[in-house]
Amino acid sequence: MAQQDANAFGELVRRHQSQVRGFLRKLTRDVTLADDLAQDAFLHAWNKLDTFTGRGSFIGWLLKVAYTTFLQSRRKSNRYGEVLDEMKQVADDHTVQESAEVSDLDKFLAVLTEEERAVMILSYACGLSHREIGETAKLPIGTVKSIIFRGKEKIRESFDIKDHQYG
Amino acid sequence: MTSKIINMAERMKDAEDLKLEALFSEKPIADDGFSGSVVSRVRRQVWVRRLSLPVAIAIGSLIGAKPLLDVVMALPQILSIIPVDMFGVDKLPIDALPQGSTLMLGAALIMAVTFASRLLEE
Numbered sequence: 001m002a003q004q005d006a007n008a009f010g011e012l013v014r015r016h017q018s019q020v021r022g023f024l025r026k027l028t029r030d031v032t033l034a035d036d037l038a039q040d041a042f043l044h045a046w047n048k049l050d051t052f053t054g055r056g057s058f059i060g061w062l063l064k065v066a067y068t069t070f071l072q073s074r075r076k077s078n079r080y081g082e083v084l085d086e087m088k089q090v091a092d093d094h095t096v097q098e099s100a101e102v103s104d105l106d107k108f109l110a111v112l113t114e115e116e117r118a119v120m121i122l123s124y125a126c127g128l129s130h131r132e133i134g135e136t137a138k139l140p141i142g143t144v145k146s147i148i149f150r151g152k153e154k155i156r157e158s159f160d161i162k163d164h165q166y167g
Numbered sequence: 168m169t170s171k172i173i174n175m176a177e178r179m180k181d182a183e184d185l186k187l188e189a190l191f192s193e194k195p196i197a198d199d200g201f202s203g204s205v206v207s208r209v210r211r212q213v214w215v216r217r218l219s220l221p222v223a224i225a226i227g228s229l230i231g232a233k234p235l236l237d238v239v240m241a242l243p244q245i246l247s248i249i250p251v252d253m254f255g256v257d258k259l260p261i262d263a264l265p266q267g268s269t270l271m272l273g274a275a276l277i278m279a280v281t282f283a284s285r286l287l288e289e
Contacts, residue, residue, distance in 0.1 A: 006213060010206035017205075018196040026191070035201065042205045043212070105190055124184070125191035152183065 009049075013042050016059055019126060020066050026121045027070055029106060037073055041066040056135060060128055064136040067118060111158040116151045123148055221282045228274040236267050 020041060024034035045065045052061050109117050115137070122133045123144075133144045180188070 006206055006209050009209060010202055013202040013205045014198060017198060017201050021196045021201070022193060025196075038201070039205055039208065043208055046209050046212075108190065120187075121191065124187045125193070127188075152187070155187075 009046055012058070016062055017042075019059055020062055023063055023121055023126055024066055024070060026105070026109065026125055027067075027118060029109065037069055038066065040073070041069040044069055056132060059126070060132040060136060063122065063126060063128070067122075067136055107159070108155050111154050112151055116147055116154070119144055119147045120151045217285060220285065221278050224274075224278050224281060228271075228278070232271065232274070235270060239267065239270070 017038065021035060021038045024037050024041070025031055028034045028037070041062070045062055048065065052058065109120075112120060118137055119133055119139070122128045122136055123130075128136065130141050130144045130148075133139070134141045137144070139147070
């Protein structure tokens with residue numbers, strides 16, 4: 001029975017791995033760290049499967065587990081601190097030099113705080129509703145909306161964007 | 168009704184939202200053995216959990232067997248201190264007490280039953 005459950009869970013992992021890994025990659029900007037976190041997140045999800053009530057979407061619940069795993073690892077690991085320093089470096093350098101290795105998304109994410117980054121990614125990359133983002137990041141809907149508004153403002157101001165011209 | 172209106176309002180994206188969505192969108196990440204590795208970790212965890220109780224019982228039995236045997240062997244001496252007429256019988260049924268081999272068999276049986284019941288439960 002447990003073997004069958006593991007197989008069924010494997011199907012869920014196959015279906016959602018791209019979104020979970022994509023979310024964590026954007027959040028950490030480190031492929032290896034993100035994939036390690038994604039593995040841990042799926043393992044946590046397996047252990048907590050009975051807490052999924054089916055009220056919201058499964059991917060919303062998975063991303064919540066992934067975000068919690070990310071926050072827990074950040075408290076423990078120094079690796080995330082290094083990645084954060086690299087991101088700050090990107091933010092400092094974006095007006096001085098244009099590096100081919102640094103994408104527009106990297107530059108945009110670098111000007112945001114960690115919370116803003118998570119909310120913006122959940123909204124624009126993962127396509128979650130404000131309510132789902134609130135549940136994932138444990139924030140009230142009003143706060144989610146104001147974070148998105150503030151994030152957009154920051155991106156516009158930091159890159160001197162007028163009339164919503166990105167890219 | 169209210170939530171439907173809220174959802175509709177959320178879905179009404181302006182040009183800036185659409186551009187941000189385009190910026191954040193990336194090609195789907197190829198699996199490349201990722202899900203296989205997660206499933207093998209899950210299976211390993213299932214087996215570790217399945218074996219942990221029987222193994223713990225086995226280790227406990229091994230550790231506890233010697234002291235338990237000593238207690239059983241010492242029982243006749245302990246019982247000899249108690250006055251015989253207290254039980255209202257002439258001879259105490261020492262032979263009826265479980266012997267070492269019986270205890271070991273019992274422990275093995277408990278382990279097997281525990282393991283089987285866990286398998287059935289799963």
